[in-house]
Amino acid sequence: MTVAAGRVVAGRYALSTLIGQGGMGQVWTAYDGRLDRRVAVKLLRPDKVAGQEADELRRRFVRECRVTAQVDHPGLVTVHDAGSEGEELFLVMQYVDGADLSDHLAEHDPYPWQWAVAVAAQLCAVLSAVHAVPIVHRDLKPRNVMVKQDGTVTVLDLGVASVMDADTTRLTHTGTPIGSPAYMAPEQAMGGAVGPYTDLYALGVLLHELLSGDVPFAGSTALGVLHRHLYEPPVPVRRIRPEVPEALETLVLRLLAKDPLHRPASAQEVYEHLELLLPARGTPTGAPLDPTRPFLRPHAPWPDRARTPAPQPAPAVERAEKAEKPDVARAVDEVKRLLGEGRITQAVDILGAILPAAAEQHGEHSPVVRTLRKQYAATLMDDGQYRRALPELRRLADERAAEAGQADPQSLRFRYEAAQCLESLGEPAAALAEYRSLLPYYENQYVAGDPELAHDVRRRIGHLLLALGDRGAAHETLARLLMDVERLRGPGHPLAAEIRRTLQWLGQVRG
CATH class of the missing domain: 1.10.510.10 (Transferase(Phosphotransferase) domain 1)
Known part of the structure; x- marks a missing residue:
């Protein structure tokens, strides 16, 4: 039986990259369409064994899958699913x-x-x-x-x-x-x-x-x-x-x-x-x-924040890098379809894979590559991969600022999203510094003035000051913000109510 990338096993697991094969089967990286995660799928072909021996293999395969799935140890790959489809047996495992x-x-x-x-x-x-x-x-x-x-x-x-x-x-x-x-x-x-x-x-x-x-x-x-x-x-x-x-x-x-x-x-x-x-x-x-x-360091957290290893390329990336002439347009259409279905993890891998090919075909600074890079960064953020999104956003911000100036709204937006990544990664001091450097631009109506974004940045600054233990500065920042929000948006605005709750709590614990 011919197996090809893109085939969906059991109506759920989309095969992506062949990573191993032997006389009786193959192992693929795949995507679980239901839970939007990477998995490994092993396909066995009992039809390669004659007669009653194939039936015996099927029975023992099912039995052994049940037993091995019961072994509980962190050093064993987790079995997610097993079954048969046509002439093949499949085993779905944790992607390592x-x-x-x-x-x-x-x-x-x-x-x-x-x-x-x-x-x-x-x-x-x-x-x-x-x-x-x-x-x-x-x-x-x-x-x-x-x-x-x-x-x-x-x-x-x-x-x-x-x-x-x-x-x-x-x-x-x-x-x-x-x-x-x-x-x-x-x-x-x-x-x-x-x-x-x-x-x-x-x-x-x-x-x-x-x-x-x-x-x-x-x-x-x-x-x-x-x-x-x-x-x-x-x-x-x-x-x-x-x-x-x-x-x-x-x-x-x-x-x-x-x-x-x-x-x-x-x-x-x-x-x-x-x-x-x-x-x-x-x-x-x-x-x-x-x-x-x-x-x-037994049971120590990994990765250490100060020593984060560079992300390893996903198998889809490696496959695209080896391909002679990847179809960028088709990959973009595929990404749109996957995002429409909520399959973010698979879309991230395709975008990361197609970027080098697109840069080679169209040029690193072409509109096509710039658009793909924006989509890649946004999709990484949607997928919660803030550590991978951060360098992409910084690169986009620097490139845009070099072309249109430091006050360019799009460059500022990339920097704002980079600050959000830092915040989500638990790096409050770095995030605070980034937000503070952005605030003058959003408050200056002659540059990139945006009252709503300015209010949001000020709120985030106040909360980060709290996280860093500076309650006095946090109280002062949020109290001034409350006055401005009530003046511009009214006392009943949700942001005003949120700030009042924070100030009330802060007033109770300041002493």
Whole structure:
């Protein structure tokens, strides 16, 4: 069955970008049209398996979705929905913003051993929860592990996990075990019974790869790799990287034992060994995707306001950047349609994706690009993405002021909205400074005089002064504003009533 971007699964999930595929299925980023959020959709095709085996796969898929959805752990991707459509099975999961561990390793070579320990410790916590169900993941590998922006680790693809019953040692009867050869335990390679010890072996392979830069057993064919798992000892990692602690090398070798009985007894036991190697409490670097951060500052908020990481491009952005000649006009029409349906998140991604293409086609300062950038900033604000909207608004304000002067009403409007972003982001001092710099323009009738906006800015200044603890200045600002509002709009105006309530409360607490 052909799958294409734009297809809607189950009348709700619009496929966007293909991010992975294998022999039996594909994984897409998608948009949930009902809740206007990004999701990941996995499509499985049992029709690739013949006869009764396809029916068996369907039954076990549904059963396993029910069971895995019950596993409650922050390190597991959340399952939102599951079902079938035509010949396909679909699984809808949480969209995870980060980098998979394979890419993370490629970008940091050599991978700090402290990071490897932090990743493995987090994986132990996840595996412990999974094994308690009991479920065996069966396919733990770097591509199935995501490092999020805050350094926490999320495990993907429990959809291929097998419930630990006697009749579910395999999903199919084809003789091909579930899993990836490079990470496959000997007992799994031989089609034997799997258990928590099987995932611990895969954890050992993963740790060896992080520490040495390569899996312990590689080869040109799957059978060759499996043969090495069965019969060859792994190379100790300290021969490749002498700085790795001896205790960590010993743990990796125990995890890679051929006999399950010689491996650690549980993920809990592995964690106890790793805990001794974890970093002590301290101050993180502030960089995103640092897996030691959860241990340096456990449960600390993320992102730190002073160290906000740059937003990662959404998959739609990456797709548009790679496209040869994106259709800007069609994308604009699509954005209008989505906004009309209230699907703001999807509209934001399309606008962000089409902007570089539009700038290349029409010029960075063209009316087309300027209009798109305005729409992008406005849509980001509607979507509550104030941190991403702020630099867009500042850029628009600066460009407009350079063309038409500092008092240009449109430039002032962008600055006003930027101040609103600062206010919403909890940065009262910066917002107060911006509003104060705007106020003279709105009060000057010969420049950009706007009494209503001037009153609103003064109200916001008063409230920000309250937030900053300056009650005297807040009272003075709001009392003068009340007099002006009553004079221009009448004592019964809603703004006057609101200011009176604030002043009444302020009068009660000033002392």
